[in-house]
Amino acid sequence: MSSSSADTKLVGLYVHVPFCARACPYCDFHFRVEARPAVRPLLAALEAELHARGEVWQARRFDTVYIGGGTPSALGPAGLHALVAWCKHSVDLAATAEISVELNPEHVDPAMAGELASAEGGVAVVGGPDAMAGELASAGVDRVTLGVQSFSEVGLRTLGRAHRSAAASRAIDQLLRSGIQVGVDLIVGWPRQRDDELDLDVRTVVASGVSHVSVYALTLDEGVAWHKLVRRGARSYPDADRQADLLLRAESQLVQSGFEHYELSNYARGRARSRHNEKYWTGQDYLGLGPSAASARHDARGGVWRETNPQGVAAWLADAASRPPTAEHVTGEAAAAEALWLGLRRLEGVALPGFLARHPGLEADWVRRRLARQAARGNVRWEPAFERVSLAAGRWQWHDEVGLDLVS
Structure with a gap:
C-alpha cells in the first residue's frame, strides 16, 4: 500500500x-x-x-x-x-x-x-x-x-x-x-x-x-x-x-x-x-498473524486491502515466511457498502460526515438511496439532517437483511 x-x-x-x-x-x-x-x-x-x-x-x-x-x-x-x-x-x-x-x-x-x-x-x-x-x-x-x-x-x-x-x-x-x-x-x-x-x-x-x-x-x-x-x-x-x-x-x-x-x-x-x-467495525487497520488470520489495510480513497492467511497448521509452523496471504483490493462503492454494513453492527450506527470523508467521491444521497428500502421497512433510522444512520430501535436482528441490500 x-x-x-x-x-x-x-x-x-x-x-x-x-x-x-x-x-x-x-x-x-x-x-x-x-x-x-x-x-x-x-x-x-x-x-x-x-x-x-x-x-x-x-x-x-x-x-x-x-x-x-x-x-x-x-x-x-x-x-x-x-x-x-x-x-x-x-x-x-x-x-x-x-x-x-x-x-x-x-x-x-x-x-x-x-x-x-x-x-x-x-x-x-x-x-x-x-x-x-x-x-x-x-x-x-x-x-x-x-x-x-x-x-x-x-x-x-x-x-x-x-x-x-x-x-x-x-x-x-x-x-x-x-x-x-x-x-x-x-x-x-x-x-x-x-x-x-x-x-x-x-x-x-x-x-x-x-x-x-x-x-x-x-x-x-x-x-x-x-x-x-x-x-x-x-x-x-x-x-x-x-x-x-x-x-x-x-x-x-x-x-x-x-x-x-x-x-x-x-x-x-x-x-x-x-x-x-x-x-x-469502524474501518481501522489490523494485522492478523497465524494460519487463517485476516488483515485489513485502508487507503486514502476509501479502499481496503483484505488479506487472509492460508490454513494448515503444520505447514505454517514449518515455514510461515513462505506462505503469503491471499489479497483482495476492494474499492469504490463496494468498499463503501462493506464499511457501512460493518459500521451498522454498532447500535450507535455510522456518523455520515466521517464516513463520507473516508470515502471521497460519495455523497450522502448515495447512502440514502442504498438504504431507502430498509428505511421504508423500519429497519434503519436517520438522525435529523441525515447526520447519522443506525439500525432502528429493536431491529438489530435485521442487520443481515440490511447488509444484503447494501452489498447486492
Whole structure:
C-alpha cells in the first residue's frame, strides 16, 4: 500500500493460536487438536511471518493486541506469558495498548485443570491456585474473554464443553481478583434450551462482576461435527425462531442490569467496550498473524486491502515466511457498502460526515438511496439532517437483511 495518512493511525494486532486440547462439535475455526502445544515453534513461526510481512506493518504503531484461537490458554500460564512478551517486543506497542486474551475456564481453575491433565493429557495449571491469572496480570494483560458458553450443566454437555459451571465461576473470581477485566462468551439457542436456563446464564453473569458479555446464537457451518451427531441421533438442530426469542430475552435482562448493548452480539458495563473489536467495525487497520488470520489495510480513497492467511497448521509452523496471504483490493462503492454494513453492527450506527470523508467521491444521497428500502421497512433510522444512520430501535436482528441490500 502506498504511503498515506492512514499509515500514521494506530492499528490492531490479532494473533491466532491454532491449537485446542479438544474439538467442540459446533466450532468451525481453524485449529489442530493438540493437548500440549509447544510454545517455541509457535513464537518462531510468528517471528518469521511478521518479518515476511515487511515494513508496511513493521513501521506501524499498535494500540491493541488480541490473542485468540483456537484456545490460547492451551499454552499454559508460562506459554501465554511468553506469547504476550513476544507481542510487546516484536511490534511498536503504545504504552496505553489494550492486550486481550481468550481463555477456557478449565485452564484457569486449578482443580479442573488437574482433572484434565490426568484424564485427557490436557495442560495442568501449576504454580499455585491463581497461576494463570497471576501470569497474565504480570505479563500486562488488560482483559480476558472467558469461553463460558453456559452456566447450565445441560447446556455445557450439549455444547461438548470440557468444564463445568463451578469451574467457570471460580475462573472468573480468580481473574477478577488479579485485577484483569473479564468478559464472558455465552451461546444461546442450543436445542431445547429453556427460558430458565437462559435466565440462569444471565443472572450468573450479572452477579459475577464481569464487565463484558458476548451473546451468540448457536450456528452450525458446513463441516462441523454437530451434523454427524445429528445423523447418529445424538443431537438435534437449533430452531431459528426460538434463538431469536432467546437473544431478545438475553438483551432485555442484560440492559436492565446495567449493560450497554453496543454491538449486535456485545454488551459492556461502563467503559468496557472492546477497543480491538471496534477496529473491525469502524474501518481501522489490523494485522492478523497465524494460519487463517485476516488483515485489513485502508487507503486514502476509501479502499481496503483484505488479506487472509492460508490454513494448515503444520505447514505454517514449518515455514510461515513462505506462505503469503491471499489479497483482495476492494474499492469504490463496494468498499463503501462493506464499511457501512460493518459500521451498522454498532447500535450507535455510522456518523455520515466521517464516513463520507473516508470515502471521497460519495455523497450522502448515495447512502440514502442504498438504504431507502430498509428505511421504508423500519429497519434503519436517520438522525435529523441525515447526520447519522443506525439500525432502528429493536431491529438489530435485521442487520443481515440490511447488509444484503447494501452489498447486492
